[in-house]
Amino acid sequence: MQIHVVRSNESLESIARAYHTTAKDITDANELPNPNNLVTGQSIIIPIIGSFYFVQPGDSLWTISQKVGVPPQELASVNRIPVNQHLQVGYRLYIPRTRKRNAEFNGYVEPRGTSVAPILENSAREAAPYLTYLAPFAFQARRDGTLKEPLLNNFPSIAKANQNVLMMVINNQENDQFNDELGRILLTDIAIQDKFLNSIVTTAKKYGFRDIHFDFEYLRPVDREAYNNFLKKAKARFKNEGWLMSTALAPKTSATQKGKWYEGHDYKAHGEISDFVVIMTYEWGYSGGPAMAVSPIDQVRRVLDYAVTAMPSTKILMGQNLYGYDWTLPFVQGTVAKAVSPQQAIQLAANHKVPILYDTKAQAPHFNYTDSSGKQHEVWFEDARSIQAKFNLIKELNIRGMSYWKLGLSFPQNWLLIEENFNVTKRPS
Numbered sequence: 384m385q386i387h388v389v390r391s392n393e394s395l396e397s398i399a400r401a402y403h404t405t406a407k408d409i410t411d412a413n414e415l416p417n418p419n420n421l422v423t424g425q426s427i428i429i430p431i432i433g434s435f436y437f438v439q440p441g442d443s444l445w446t447i448s449q450k451v452g453v454p455p456q457e458l459a460s461v462n463r464i465p466v467n468q469h470l471q472v473g474y475r476l477y478i479p480r481t482r483k484r485n486a487e488f489n490g491y492v493e494p495r496g497t498s499v500a501p502i503l504e505n506s507a508r509e510a511a512p513y514l515t516y517l518a519p520f521a522f523q524a525r526r527d528g529t530l531k532e533p534l535l536n537n538f539p540s541i542a543k544a545n546q547n548v549l550m551m552v553i554n555n556q557e558n559d560q561f562n563d564e565l566g567r568i569l570l571t572d573i574a575i576q577d578k579f580l581n582s583i584v585t586t587a588k589k590y591g592f593r594d595i596h597f598d599f600e601y602l603r604p605v606d607r608e609a610y611n612n613f614l615k616k617a618k619a620r621f622k623n624e625g626w627l628m629s630t631a632l633a634p635k636t637s638a639t640q641k642g643k644w645y646e647g648h649d650y651k652a653h654g655e656i657s658d659f660v661v662i663m664t665y666e667w668g669y670s671g672g673p674a675m676a677v678s679p680i681d682q683v684r685r686v687l688d689y690a691v692t693a694m695p696s697t698k699i700l701m702g703q704n705l706y707g708y709d710w711t712l713p714f715v716q717g718t719v720a721k722a723v724s725p726q727q728a729i730q731l732a733a734n735h736k737v738p739i740l741y742d743t744k745a746q747a748p749h750f751n752y753t754d755s756s757g758k759q760h761e762v763w764f765e766d767a768r769s770i771q772a773k774f775n776l777i778k779e780l781n782i783r784g785m786s787y788w789k790l791g792l793s794f795p796q797n798w799l800l801i802e803e804n805f806n807v808t809k810r811p812s
């Protein structure tokens with residue numbers, strides 16, 4: 384499988400000819416929103432076995448082998464050339480598919496309102512073959528130890544049909560805001576805490592949840608140890624049922640990081656107690672802030688570099704957004720950017736006839752355009768290159784896999800690249 388970045392004046396037909404495939408196969412694989420109007424800088428996946436590498440100035444078989452992870456002798460053999468052959472710039476080498484490793488993937492799905500939108504359920508059904516866990520978001524803990532249930536609809540049956548572990552996400556939200564007082568009650572009032580755990584067990588058995596996932600955020604720093612002790616107690620209870628227990632963690636870069644989003648989360652303790660954790664490595668660029676990449680890889684790396692010093696790397700799921708944002712410029716505090724899928728972002732660039740740029744530090748695509756009323760916009764989103772960069776980081780740091788926030792916005796390239804890079808772990812009941 385090849386990632387190709389569209390150059391000026393290229394057509395789908397010319398790209399297909401270069402890779403000995405068809406325009407239809409490329410269109411279908413990428414679900415291209417603009418097959419007849421490609422955008423300069425747009426990344427597309429070429430659905431071929433293996434990939435091609437075009438020789439750059441200064442390349443040799445040895446340097447290329449370091450880039451692609453294939454021994455130079457193997458490259459020479461499959462391309463039927465001597466191992467010491469001088470390579471001309473532009474020469475096309477075939478790169479065989481490398482061995483895939485196992486990895487786990489989670490997808491949060493968040494129904495809103497009074498019913499589950501068909502597009503959301505269809506999104507979960509399409510993603511489920513590529514997932515280890517399916518996580519309806521979220522059960523809300525109440526101050527009396529009971530639970531407010533989310534809309535579950537057909538999510539349990541979708542998980543079962545695709546050998547997904549159904550993840551029971553539980554948070555400390557009230558009125559859609561994380562609440563530190565609610566967290567304090569659940570973590571320190573033992574009578575309510577016991578009722579809370581009983582409610583979880585009863586509900587999990589009712590729906591078939593096999594992982595209990597705590598997303599407790601904005602906790603008071605003083606409640607950090609109480610949270611650790613609660614997790615130990617919960618873990619022992621759920622282990623008796625044969626269930627996993629996982630937690631969601633804020634993206635910290637040190638054990639002493641200040642701020643209420645961070646101080647209540649003890650990476651070392653969660654790594655010891657939980658079966659795995661989801662680290663929420665996204666929302667640097669967020670709807671209420673200035674325009675920037677949502678999950679810039681340099682910032683993601685800083686978080687994960689710290690995390691692997693505090694817990695086993697094999698317990699970490701990297702958090703990843705499946706969306707981008709469209710900001711109106713200049714940014715004004717109090718304004719809200721519009722969420723866009725990668726497909727919608729590409730269509731915006733095509734409609735406004737603007738090129739897609741790529742920030743190599745953030746490893747993220749972006750572009751600017753002017754709307755019909757003359758207002759300037761800046762869009763940051765995800766594409767095949769940005770996701771492949773994250774997958775490479777997963778392999779480099781030997782972490783467990785990836786967790787997506789959230790299903791519902793179309794990004795077909797992501798699922799193609801999972802299949803290319805990994806064997807998805809399944810946990811049949």
